[in-house]
Amino acid sequence: MQQPKLKSKVRCTDRDIGEVTKVVLDPLSHEISHIVVSMNGSGERQVGMGHVQAVMEDLVELRAPSSDIAALPPFRRDDYVTTHEVEISHLEDNLHVTPGEVLVPFPALEKDVKRRTFFMNFTHVIGFLIGLPMAYPILRFLMKPMYMPFDNEWLQVGNVSKIKQDDLGVQFQYKKKVKEAYMPESEVEKSVWVLKASSEVRDKVYQGKDQEFRDAFGKLIWTNKKDFPYIAFSGKCPHLGCAFKWRQHKTLGQVFLCPCHLSIYDASGKVLDGPAPRALDALPIRVSASGEVEVVDMEFKAGVKSQIRIV
């Protein structure tokens, strides 16, 4: 059935009773639920769509006599709000109460414009040409500090007299000078774990081979000899980069334990338990005649099986 239109005549089974002055909409179904009829000026009546027999171009036929409609209670305008005063989504999709099209004149200058598509695409090209020379500079701008050459300086971290017992993790805290971009030079606190290793532990670490350290160009920096008693481990856990500690474990004895995700390593750095993917990272170490320990501060990528140096 067509939707009833405003100003349509309303005809009962016996006679015309006026015209449609308003329509009432169901806000959930978006269907017209009632029409409001003028009753030829003697008070408006609200008529449910159930009373409607047929809807024609400008006529609504009801299936009741005019006396039945006149007997309905008068229409109460205060019970309703207009659709402008309330948000009803997709109203236009469902409702066609406007009696005809609403038009505005089309400007004369717009009538014969050719190459609309060309101008549209031209706009996009100009936008692209503005964006293109910006993209690479922006990327490079943000990438400036990301990659830095490795620093292979030897750093003094303490004296071996601090180590009282073999195969015992001893933390050496030291200060490292850093100069970052525009910042004033500052000192950060870092730490390495040094142990005086027994021959069994040394065998586990070096597996019978000297350990070589090379710089970014493959040039040899240092070799840790397999029979040298002191071993230094980077303080960074190879799991996700936290700092591990030397702890008493109730079943495993003295171990390196990372408090973050509970990776556990023995004195040789081998993984005993927890999520770590590789053993602790041994660093280049040398000890002077007076017992001063020096290391090269290196950091390796966490979370991977192989050692990949990043600092």
Next chain:
Amino acid sequence: MEQPSVPNAQPTTVEKLILFLDARVGLKEMQAKMLNEPIPGGSRWAYVFGSILLFIFAMQALTGILLMFYYVPTADHAYASTQYIIHDVDYGWFLLGYHFWGSSAMVVCVIAHMSQVFLWGAYKPPRELLWLVGLALFGIVIGFGFTGYLLPWDQRAYWATTVGVEMVDKVPVLGDFLARFLKGGPTPGQMTLSRFFVIHVMILPAALMALAGLHLFLFRVAAPAGPFSGTPEEIKAKTDYFFPRQIWKDMVGMAAVFATICGLAFWEPVVLLDEATPDPGEYHPEPEWYFLFYFQLLRLKIFSGEFGQLMGAVVVPVAFMLLLIALPFFDKDPERNIFKRPIALITWIFIMAMIAIFTVSSIINREFLD
């Protein structure tokens, strides 16, 4: 028609101003449209979380802007300036505490809001886009938390960032680039602080405002979903407008959240740990409480080794988000009643239980570390 009490009275200046503005921008229609949104089935306490989130964000923006009057985002001053806010600036402890606890409230209410939408089946067609924009907003809230707690530059900040960025590093192919990009170098330092600061105070707020606007727009276009049970007649009989009943409930919710955050800021003030340094001393690194369950999850044996870490740090969270993104596209069953959607109900209970169990077990684990 109501008669004015004094016939032919001249309008007051305020009334003239309102008429002037209304004639030019249609204020009254705008206000009517904002307030008179029909809520199928009527207002409910369950619907308060969206408004509360908007309120929390407004307060975070306010307190955040105020904190920037004193905070300095440099590695040599961030810690000192935060301490200055806490100890020397009048009510600095309160505004920082509010901002700190406000972030927790944000996470709690996001979870509540998402749970409500999930349990009510309100993500189903035609509200897929609304759900997707909501997920993006969820990501932004997590991003706020992660970038925010680096800023005080204390030990918690430093180690949470170290671990978080190492997890980004596990992304296949791009991971190394992304991690360095976030850190602005091989290790956390000044560049990291600068980047996190810009992300926290410029990029994320802009993104959140744009997406929250889109979220509201899509919500209005799609119209509220309403209750998941009841006949159309029952729902229609109970329908009311956004104003006043729902707004009243929203206001009560906001007041309760405000009081809770103020109480926490007062009784649990922010205490900074030692200044950030690559040597944690006796500190046991731990993330913010709402990341604890995930932190504990990564301790599991199944996430050990290189492959396990890829699973734990990348595959599991990405797969979870993808599942949430795909949800409205494979769950097209129009049934919205949660009691007739056993898989959805069990899944939700399972996820909430897992979060609770892993959070509690990580707290229990603390004892064994000391």
